[in-house]
Amino acid sequence: MPAPCRVVVPLRQHLGAPAKAIVAVGDRVAEGQPIAEPGGFVSAPVHAPIAGEVTFVGPRAHPGGFPCESVVIEARDGVGPAATDGAPPPWRLPGASADWERMTRAELTALIREAGIVGLGGAAFPTHVKLSPPAGKPIDLLVINGAECEPFLTCDHRVMLEETAAVVTGVRILKRALGVPRAIIGVEGNKPDAIARLGEACALDDGIEVVACRVKYPQGAEKQLINALTGREVPPPPGLPLDVGVVVQNVGTAAAVARAVTAGLPLYERVVTVSGSAIARPSNVRVRIGTPLRDIIDFCGGLASPPAKVVMGGPMMGASLTDLDVPVVKATSGLLFFTRHECPDSTPHACIRCGRCGEACPLCLQPSEIALRVEIGDLDAAQALHIQECMECGTCAYICPSNRWLVQQVRLGKAKLHDRKQQRSA
């Protein structure tokens, strides 16, 4: 979609420390120019999605439902998307070139870091951190996640189809940056077109294979994908894929890496799936980070009916928005506008101990048992039942015939455990 006239760029768009603004009100910025620097190692810079003038730096509504330090950029006369003539040339990453194969691993990682690339699957973990494994943890495999994280979302699918070349280049760059000989692209079996295209594009590089995996949820979760592709089991938290010698990256991230390294484009736009019955024209759109939701709604033909619930992310793990006056962030993989019919009122029944949640749990936990412990306030028992290992994929609550709030009870339990830990250390 066309660049908007006004963007609100939150500085907390990734896991880890928020970025620090390096521009002030009144500054004129070029498209792609850095506007904030990383606030720590686990952090990423933020770039201007459009050319224009900085009109505000301060707290603005964040999709997470809390005010967050943000930079507002507005297109001005002669500057910005409305008038392409006379605009300052777009800013590009220094050092980027199509000749990336000659770069060292450190150079590649630095470029990726400068481009502000974070995991585009949804968690928004800074990519350069994943590319810098601690010594003593040998990595032998790169897994590329093309297994669409959640139902409803099709943005990864579109990226694989429309930017096949960029994806494959990105995979090769990531392989080089990690120094691993082998990469697997895992794609769910219901996307034969994507598998075919990727297969063709990868034919040149024998270190990359495309593997079709079963269509199920949550196949796109790191641990599940690794298990499905390699049979390795990532240990429970604090265990990471690193512990079994694997790094996982999303296909969208790979494409972004390719653009950053070969063309010097920092990460200031992404593909977002816009769907749900309340939107007139569901589609996948490439949008600038910071685009207000209302612009996207207008671009997609407006609202067909008043939405009852708006979800950012996927239907299983996404967050419901409290407000439509929020911008798109790097982690926004989907925007779902649900009508009342799609998310009916659900009053929970008593647990009938059917055990389906436990059967469905990809981590073999017992969600009903955990939730009951949280409900009666027995946090120790909840901990003994491995509450901390839950990744909140939502499978249990989806399947629960009693409509119980299993995921929220787990999150509540984790939050209370966190509170308690802080109280004790205080």
Add this chain to the structure above:
Amino acid sequence: MEIAHYLQLVLWAILVNNFVLAQFLGICPFLGVSRKIESAIGMSIAVVFVITAASVICWLLYYTVLLPFHLGFLRTIVFILVIAALVQFVEMVIRKVSPSLFQALGIYLPLITTNCAVLGAALLAITKDFNFMKTLVYALGSSIGFGLVLVLFAGIRQRLDIVPAVPRILRGMPIALVTSAILALAFLGFAGLVKM
């Protein structure tokens, strides 16, 4: 067939004529120490030990001291004294010899003095004219039956605590007793399993 007979006696004592569910012996600790599975297990082990030891000692005392002197009527007093002394003695020994064992089950020992199952087992063995071996087997079986039901019951109560939907006035003792009622009902299925 001796062994088969003793086996039948054990089964009879555990299942058919269960101390708690059929004879109402040891209800106090059954209701009191059944809130957690772990303490129920500790209590069970302690009870098995004390009941067996007490019954055997009481039997010996009865047939070697009381009966020869025609003092059968004194058995209640003598037995309770012996049990009290035995429990205290065992407690002291365990505390000295194995503090960890004492931590695990020593604290249940004083509770056993007034557990009517202990005196009950000793008295019943006399009333039923059991010989020495039978007394031993009977006491062992009965106490295992007590422990089995105690542990099962503790599991149930722990679950009742997790699903706190029980109406308020029934919480605690009343629902525990209603549960025991259904448990006793289920144990009636063993009626006639062994004919003693």
Add this chain to the structure above:
Amino acid sequence: MASGVSLDREFTKGFVRENPLFILVLGTCPSLATSTTLFNGFGMGIAATFVLVCSNIVISLLRKFIPDGVRIPAFIVVIASFVTMVDLLMEGFVFSLHQSLGVFIPLIVVNCIILGRAEAFASKNGVLRSALDGLGMGLGFMAALVVMGTIREILGNGTLMAGTPYEFAPFGEGFKASPVLVMTLPPGAFLTLGLLMAGVKRLGERS
């Protein structure tokens, strides 16, 4: 114990407010086992009351002389003596009742109510007060047993006052022919006590 408590309160507290069975949950074993009929419950109640009053009196008298270290064994001996007495008396005079109560007469020794009152009350109070306390608690226990016995006998046997010359069938002969047999069996005992306890709890909340 504060002497400010009036004697009649000392006597009546055992009936409802501190009912040993329904509120304090003491003496559950004999109450479950012997409340099969009203008469059995009554007999058990009388026996327990007798032991309770006598042992309270004796312990109250002896409280100054018993060294603290051996007081529990001493109490037990006193109680056991009275229990033996009751055992022999009942065997002599009401043999059928003695038969149906069985092992639970000697087991009065280990009834928590009696040792509990001896320790908590009689060893610290005067003779009159202790006697009244024992009598009140004993009668409260008996009342609980009689209530349980009545319910179980009517439902489980179809009769009332069985074992006495005044036996009758309150719900008619038809019900007596096929009563709720299970009420006389252990499950009925547990169920009755559980529901009565809930009822008493409800009453206590109301007032």
Add this chain to the structure above:
Amino acid sequence: MTASSNAAPEGAPVSAPPPADKVGASARPTLRVGPSPHLHGPETVPRIMRWVFLALLPAALVSVWFFGASAVKVLTLSTLFCLGVEWLCLRLMRTPGALSDWSAAVTGLLLGMNLPPTAPWWLILAGAIVAIVVAKHLFGGLGGNIFNPALTARVFLLVSWPTYMTTWLKPGQRQWLAPGTDLAGITEATPLGLLKEGRLSELSAGASDLLLGNLGGSVGEISALALLIGAAALLWKRIITWEIPAAFIGTVAAVTGLAYAIGGPERYLAPHLHVLAGGLFLGAFFMATDMVTCPITYRGRLIFGAGCGLLTAVIRLWGGYPEGVSFAILLMNAGTPMIDHYLRPRTFGTATARQGATS
């Protein structure tokens, strides 16, 4: 006294429901917020219960075929009584639940199928009260019960009124039995009853009769085939899993088979007859699998089923009662919390030696 009796009931909703009217609402529509996931699967408790109810119908129809008016009366009364008592409980005790969740209807139908066709109305009413009040609502209603309500009621009735509970009609007695009808000529003992009384030689029903239901017995247990049809539906809808029935029936077959092999056909019934006779299929497929009262893990369910089978076989072969299914399931219900307590599934990623996960 319980130490926690003065504490507030944790987890109980203390707040009134959210406001229905929007006070001071602005022109902007308020969005809903809620925890993820924002979608929900099609399965609901009423749906599950409805399927169980439907799956019981084939066996009930077979009964109506063989026992006519008596079976209709028992099944209808039992279902209606249970629904009525449930309604009263929900009103008076305010335990969570609703008539529309179908659980009381399932309990009622199951109870009816566990009674003999000759059961008088008061027996059914007593059963309904025990099932719904004692076994279910005293424990907090649906989901709170430890023991299967219908079975608790059945055992209660069996112990209280053994004669009424073991007066089996001969199949084909379809007429209305007026109160006081002399049943002497139209009753017959079940195969298990004959076994218990040592009259095995009088057994006339063969395996095909047991399959079709052409014999005396409880309303719902006579036809193994009809029960299997219902069970197949439940397995197909994934409402029950195979573990419990398989372990249950397998263990009964194994133990009775062993007894038959050692003790000989004079004293023991052949294992295939044991499997088909009595309430084994009804119990194994419809009552042991009651989700509320069985373990929640696969391994736990296997143990549960095997325990049920062992206890059933022991009571049938050596116990005082001819049929042990109900007692066995109740006893294993009591053990369910222990099984769940000690059998936890292996959490993902904690594998040591074996990589057991499916890929």
Add this chain to the structure above:
Amino acid sequence: MIDPQVVIVSAASLGSVGIASAALLAGASRFFKVETDPRVEALIAILPGANCGGCGFPGCSGFAQALVDGKAEVTACSPGGADVAKQIGAVLGREVADRARAVVRLRCSGTRAVAAPRVEYGGVDSCRALLLVSPAGSKACPRGCEGLGDCVRVCLFGALRMGENGLPAVDEQKCTACGQCVTACPKHLIAIEPYDSTVFLACSTDLAPKDARQACQVACLACRLCLKACPHDALVWDGRRPVRVDDKCVGCGLCVDACKQGVLVYARGAVPEPGVRAQAERLLAERKAVEAARKAAAKAAAAPQPAAPPETPAGDGPAPA
């Protein structure tokens, strides 16, 4: 007929059993002596020794140990009753010292009728859980009480109850100011206050006045009329809201009258004493008179003689710039 021989034999045998076991125990107690916490022994001596298990602990010694470990309630022994509980308290030193009584109060008046909603919440019935999905809460005022009862659930004394209006109500007679609800409230809306204070501010909003007016009909709009109404300077401004100064407040209630929004309220429906009230009114009137006089003087001074500085009483008025 009592046979003396029977008496003698019984006495002798009973005695010997007694002596034998006493000797055994005496020997054992010496031989197997183990040091324990003297308080446990003291507690065991106090407890009835019935070992009935009614307290939920395994016997009296288990209960005593739990008491010493702080795991048991002092009042958990039902056979012993209140008397034993008192003695236990004495041994453990758990007697609560007399101190100024405090209670908790809710700093929010946003009932369902007056507070505007922002979003519609469907999820676990808990304020903490709500904040997980909507960090600013469900009401238009981010500092409004969610009314899902996290505080009510943690109260062990039954002092909190969820009112029909969607706000928790405190029973100040039952409240012990233990602080459980204060920690449980994820929005920190519950404050511990002296029981004696009669006036308090039932609002915590940090919205700008114009937003606050939209969000809630009973919101502090920062008008400061209350400060002006207080003759005792018992209210100070913290930048957004008035704050009561406890040692100055006499509870005259003039601020309550002055508050148009009704966010300053009397605790437990207290009514100010007429004497205190009258005196405060007098004081306020005096103040106003002085202020009026000062203003008049300033005006008079400012107009014809700009050079003369105005006379201010006690010099606490802001000097005209």
